[in-house]
Amino acid sequence: MKARFTVTLPTVLIALGCIGGVGCQTTVNRVEPGQPVAQKQGLMHKVIVTDQSLNNKVRVQNMSFMVGEGGLLKIQLEVQNLTRRRQSFSYRIEWFDEKGMIIVLPTQSAISRTLEGQETASITATAPNERARDFRIKLLEAAH
Secondary structure, X not given: OOOOOOOOHXXXXXXXXXXXXXXXXXXXXXXXXXXXXXXXXXXXXXXXXXXXXXXXXXXXXXXXXXXXXXXXXXXXXXXXXXXXXOEXXXXXXXXXXXXXXXXXXXXXXXXXEEEOEOOEEEEEEEOOOOOOOEEEEEEEEOOO
């Protein structure tokens, strides 16, 4: 006996929408140690919100730093998608010297990232040179 499947236009549209990411929710389940051994050196940070829409979707949850090889500052941010849908955003890191002057780099283009619903991810960056003593991270709405 052969099984019969009836495919209707609404079924096709729903399937295509899910394949294309329209209207589908994706979230991420996480497993991590209940008592982590690693101790991050947390960094207090100030947040200036100019795009409330982006702030409601993707937010920096934690920042930490260390001085790595060659005395270069290394930073790590934990960013979280606060929604249940996939979110794309971009970020740019600006580095400053000991006098607070920006260090001009040949390329300072934004880097694109995508997070699944509720996903938390790390962004790690190393200072471009030993003069870099401070930084600023800019989160940008994804270009459409």
